[in-house]
Amino acid sequence: xxxxxxxxxxxxxxxxxxxxxxxxxxxxxxxxxxxxxxxxxxxxxxxxxxxxxxxxxxxxxxxxxxxxxxxxxxxxxxxxxxxxxxxxxxxxxxxxxxxxxxxxxxxxxxxxxxxxxxxxxxxxxxxxxxxxxxxxxxxxxxxxxxxxxxxxxxxxxxxxxxxxxxxx
Amino acid sequence: xxxxxxxxxxxxxxxxxxxxxxxxxxxxxxxxxxxxxxxxxxxxxxxxxxxxxxxxxxxxxxxxxxxxxxxxxxxxxxxxxxxxxxxxxxxxxxxxxxxxxxxxxxxxxxxxxxxxxxxxxxxxxxxxxxxxxxxxxxxxxxxxxxxxxxxxxxxxxxxxxxxxxxxxxxxxxxxxxxxxxxxxxxxxxxxxxxxxxxxxxxxxxxxxxxxxxxxxxxxxxxxxxxxxxxxxxxxxxxxxxxxxxxxxxxxxxxxxxxxxxxxxxxxxxxxxxxxxxxxxxxxxxxxxxxxxxxxxxxxxxxxxxxxxxxxxxxxxxxxxxxxxxxxxxxxxxxxxxxxxxxxxxxxxxxxxxxxxxxxxxxxxxxxxxxxxxxxxxxxxxxxxxxxxxxxxxxxxxxxxxxxxxxxxxxxxxxxxxxxxxxxxxxxxxxxxxxxxxxxxxxxxxxxxxxxxxxxxxxxxxxxxxxxxxxxxxxxxxxxxxxxxxxxxxxxxxxxxxxxxxxxxxxxxxxxxxxxxxxxxxxxxxxxxxxxxxxxxxxxxxxxxxxxxxxxxxxxxxxxxxxxxxxxxxxxxxxxxxxxxxxxxxxxxxxxxxxxxxxxxxxxxxxxxxxxxxxxxxxxxxxxxxxxxxxxxxxxxxxxxxxxxxxxxxxxxxxxxxxxxxxxxxxxxxxxxxxxxxxxxxxxxxxxxxxxxxxxxxxxxxxxxxxxxxxxxxxxxxxxxxxxxxxxxxxxxxxxxxxxxxxxxxxxxxxxxxxxxxxxxxxxxxxxxxxxxxxxxxxxxxxxxxxxxx
Numbered sequence: 027x028x029x030x031x032x033x034x035x036x037x038x039x040x041x042x043x044x045x046x047x048x049x050x051x052x053x054x055x056x057x058x059x060x061x062x063x064x065x066x067x068x069x070x071x072x073x074x075x076x077x078x079x080x081x082x083x084x085x086x087x088x089x090x091x092x093x094x095x096x097x098x099x100x101x102x103x104x105x106x107x108x109x110x111x112x113x114x115x116x117x118x119x120x121x122x123x124x125x126x127x128x129x130x131x132x133x134x135x136x137x138x139x140x141x142x143x144x145x146x147x148x149x150x151x152x153x154x155x156x157x158x159x160x161x162x163x164x165x166x167x168x169x170x171x172x173x174x175x176x177x178x179x180x181x182x183x184x185x186x187x188x189x190x191x192x193x194x
Numbered sequence: 195x196x197x198x199x200x201x202x203x204x205x206x207x208x209x210x211x212x213x214x215x216x217x218x219x220x221x222x223x224x225x226x227x228x229x230x231x232x233x234x235x236x237x238x239x240x241x242x243x244x245x246x247x248x249x250x251x252x253x254x255x256x257x258x259x260x261x262x263x264x265x266x267x268x269x270x271x272x273x274x275x276x277x278x279x280x281x282x283x284x285x286x287x288x289x290x291x292x293x294x295x296x297x298x299x300x301x302x303x304x305x306x307x308x309x310x311x312x313x314x315x316x317x318x319x320x321x322x323x324x325x326x327x328x329x330x331x332x333x334x335x336x337x338x339x340x341x342x343x344x345x346x347x348x349x350x351x352x353x354x355x356x357x358x359x360x361x362x363x364x365x366x367x368x369x370x371x372x373x374x375x376x377x378x379x380x381x382x383x384x385x386x387x388x389x390x391x392x393x394x395x396x397x398x399x400x401x402x403x404x405x406x407x408x409x410x411x412x413x414x415x416x417x418x419x420x421x422x423x424x425x426x427x428x429x430x431x432x433x434x435x436x437x438x439x440x441x442x443x444x445x446x447x448x449x450x451x452x453x454x455x456x457x458x459x460x461x462x463x464x465x466x467x468x469x470x471x472x473x474x475x476x477x478x479x480x481x482x483x484x485x486x487x488x489x490x491x492x493x494x495x496x497x498x499x500x501x502x503x504x505x506x507x508x509x510x511x512x513x514x515x516x517x518x519x520x521x522x523x524x525x526x527x528x529x530x531x532x533x534x535x536x537x538x539x540x541x542x543x544x545x546x547x548x549x550x551x552x553x554x555x556x557x558x559x560x561x562x563x564x565x566x567x568x569x570x571x572x573x574x575x576x577x578x579x580x581x582x583x584x585x586x587x588x589x590x591x592x593x594x595x596x597x598x599x600x601x602x603x604x605x606x607x608x609x610x611x612x613x614x615x616x617x618x619x620x621x622x623x624x625x626x627x628x629x630x631x632x633x634x635x636x637x638x639x640x641x642x643x644x645x646x647x648x649x650x651x652x653x654x655x656x657x658x659x660x661x662x663x664x665x666x667x668x669x670x671x672x673x674x675x676x677x678x679x680x681x682x683x684x685x686x687x688x689x690x691x692x693x694x695x696x697x698x699x700x701x702x703x704x705x706x707x708x709x710x711x712x713x714x715x716x717x718x719x720x721x722x723x724x725x726x727x728x729x730x731x732x733x734x735x736x737x738x739x740x741x742x743x744x745x746x747x748x749x750x751x752x753x754x755x756x757x758x759x760x761x762x763x764x765x766x767x768x769x770x771x772x773x774x775x776x777x778x779x780x781x782x783x784x785x786x787x788x789x790x791x792x793x794x795x796x797x798x799x800x801x802x803x804x805x806x807x808x809x810x811x812x813x814x815x816x817x818x819x820x821x822x823x824x825x826x827x828x829x830x831x832x833x834x835x836x837x838x839x840x841x842x843x844x845x846x847x848x849x850x851x852x853x854x855x856x857x858x859x860x861x862x863x864x865x866x867x868x869x870x871x872x873x874x875x876x877x878x879x880x881x882x883x884x885x886x887x888x889x890x891x892x893x894x895x896x897x898x899x900x901x902x903x904x905x906x907x908x909x910x911x912x913x914x915x916x917x918x919x920x921x922x923x924x925x926x927x928x929x930x931x932x933x934x935x936x937x938x939x940x941x942x943x944x945x946x947x948x949x950x951x952x953x954x955x956x957x958x959x960x961x962x963x964x965x966x967x968x969x970x971x972x973x974x975x976x977x978x979x980x981x982x983x
Contacts, residue, residue, distance in 0.1 A: 159894075
């Protein structure tokens with residue numbers, strides 16, 4: 027077992043985990059945070075995307091042990107976040123979800139896009155979303171929602187995170 | 195007597211969805227989110243051979259009590275699946291292997307452990323000795339004499355062979371006769387949430403509770419109860435939030451039965467959450483049609499007949515209840531398309547192969563049939579040197595001819611097919627594309643434009659399903675409408691919302707009927723213990739059937755509300771009207787809340803002799819049970835890089851008609867989403883098998899699901915010709931988007947290379963297939979021969 031300390035949604039969590047336990051399973055099974063969904067468990071669909079130290083990260087490809095000493099945010103921890111509130115509103119108004127399974131990962135990815143791009147256009151959003159699968163909507167309304175939210179962002183985005191790529 | 199809503203007409207309002215909030219906050223409750231004390235996880239040991247005898251299963255030392263084969267479970271009944279036709283052969287499909295395995299991924303043993311990881315560890319240590327048998331992997335070769343057989347008692351590999359013969363064979367003796375072979379390859383359904391099941395014995399209710407990610411819990415319960423030998427009042431099926439289905443969650447699968455049987459055996463809750471590899475290898479597979487067809491036409495372009503053979507590669511077993519025979523019957527019955535084709539002569543073969551069993555997938559058979567007939571129409575146009583659009587326009591059924599009975603006996607009801615064609619042509623600007631094609635593109639790519647027309651049978655009732663010899667006959671739906679003492683409403687339906695927005699649209703219908711606000715109405719579903727019997731959500735049926743059942747039940751309820759209101763107002767029922775959640779009389783009004791309070795808890799205020807409660811269960815079936823047909827034209831412009839074969843969609847326009855729209859925003863979302871899946875079928879998604887029956891796409895690394903950069907925002911135009919046979923004139927529309935894209939896109943690619951006569955008759959049109967077809971055509975042209983069809 028490996029002892030880990032994670033700042034999870036702003037709260038310090040201490041646990042002993044199997045070295046092979048994924049961050050996604052840690053969040054879902056040990057912490058009860060089921061907003062993070064598993065769609066493929068091999069890093070292709072993006073449903074499990076969470077923020078690790080400010081970077082959008084596949085929690086299925088990240089071991090819980092790798093999150094030791096790091097800060098992890100899930101959708102549950104971003105309920106009060108103003109940018110997430112803006113995105114939720116535009117996802118709702120643009121009919122950007124159907125079954126809802128991809129939605130948490132989409133929202134985390136969308137927030138990450140808007141933090142790295144000022145008022146991104148349709149093409150930029152599509153490119154940035156290329157690691158997120160939605161099987162229901164055909165993406166058009168998701169792109170529309172993110173573009174619209176970008177237009178409504180009150181201030182310039184914060185400086186981009188240090189790494190050039192944000193996917194683990 | 196008038197019912198009018200106070201402010202809004204909810205029929206036709208793009209009301210934002212009631213189901214969004216929980217998902218946006220991460221509060222959705224999907225099968226893997228259900229928490230059950232004491233639950234243990236199941237991992238299956240699966241066959242890694244396509245066809246084999248299971249010689250031995252050796253359980254690991256120390257793990258024998260946690261590993262279960264079929265003989266470790268209590269005896270189960272095998273469900274006979276497929277149409278109720280004597281000619282349809284039975285393919286007994288046990289929950290765990292009975293000594294023979296017939297596809298890679300078939301469950302052999304189940305391992306139980308406190309976590310999935312530990313269950314997989316256990317599964318890794320189970321030794322299975324298989325003795326290989328010859329694998330049957332090609333559905334055409336499978337029907338040749340001497341082919342190895344899947345089932346020893348069958349004379350060949352056909353689940354069923356059938357034929358369709360309509361019209362005068364002399365019509366086929368025409369100046370134009372073109373033979374083409376077309377193939378739509380096998381794919382998975384790929385709901386983003388995989389399948390899952392959690393089962394336990396609830397001691398308080400003394401019943402088996404099965405949480406299942408399903409599109410129709412009531413029908414599943416029938417099958418589970420029969421398989422397990424339990425009475426149905428001892429089985430409760432609960433569908434939590436379902437993360438997509440598309441048909442893939444509308445059959446009983448062996449894992450469902452096995453997990454339920456394990457729960458009965460071990461006495462604690464057990465669950466199995468499918469992973470993506472299992473989903474791609476062993477969940478419902480779809481499409482996999484092969485057509486060898488000859489189309490006949492007059493020299494003036496009049497289409498006359500379609501003849502030939504249709505092969506459905508149905509995999510190893512029929513899935514309960516209906517198997518996959520509908521693929522063949524629907525494919526052949528849709529092969530006339532919307533055209534005045536009078537002659538059909540088809541042989542169909544639904545063939546057993548050593549692949550995962552076929553199930554329904556959005557569009558069921560029609561994507562293949564549409565691909566076949568719409569490709570053939572373009573081929574005739576090319577042969578005649580005609581503009582494909584004009585040939586369609588010449589042969590398509592006109593508004594004046596509707597209702598029109600096709601050669602295969604389907605009654606196309608209302609609409610204006612010509613208007614759909616012409617508006618799509620105008621949206622895509624066909625003359626501008628033709629002008630653009632006259633000059634080479636600066637980047638060397640070739641531009642093509644393609645059209646495809648589809649019809650989408652929906653809302654078909656008893657007669658149609660009986661005709662199909664369906665084992666269950668989903669000819670109606672039901673709704674229970676219950677007004678609470680404060681006047682708010684809870685409606686239980688037997689359909690299963692899993693992305694379609696029923697919580698919103700069914701509330702709109704009830705709001706319309708009762709002059710309430712949708713916010714006062716809750717729509718519930720997905721629990722056999724609380725909902726009236728229903729068949730679930732599939733076949734573009736829910737808005738027709740469940741919408742109709744809600745409307746009818748609300749009307750029954752409103753009559754009672756009106757009688758109570760008239761009594762309280764001391765007036766005659768005929769002088770009342772319903773408005774804004776109240777019964778109004780000549781000298782005042784009484785709110786539904788007051789009426790509901792009287793009906794539920796102050797029954798002394800009811801008219802003498804009236805039963806208390808405002809609680810109505812009604813059923814509904816449309817008046818025309820052959821179905822109502824949505825339809826539309828897809829028009830697409832592609833750019834193709836000839837050497838690499840990479841296809842980019844430049845423009846996609848749709849002109850469609852699904853009758854009255856309850857919620858146009860949701861309609862648009864269904865069309866766009868269906869088209870994305872159709873584009874997947876057309877260009878990306880495929881599960882190939884090698885010659886020994888090994889599936890070659892087992893992860894999202896090799897199974898290509900289109901993402902945002904590949905899917906255009908579709909431009910949509912709606913025609914609205916209401917159905918005559920349904921409430922409000924609605925037609926189902928969930929599947930239509932997925933039907934036409936393979937045909938339209940293949941036609942566009944063929945159009946780009948019409949000068950060299952390249953054929954694009956196999957999906958998905960991957961870069962390799964496209965570039966090879968171009969290369970073949972170029973070589974043939976250089977040699978002065980004609981390329982193979």
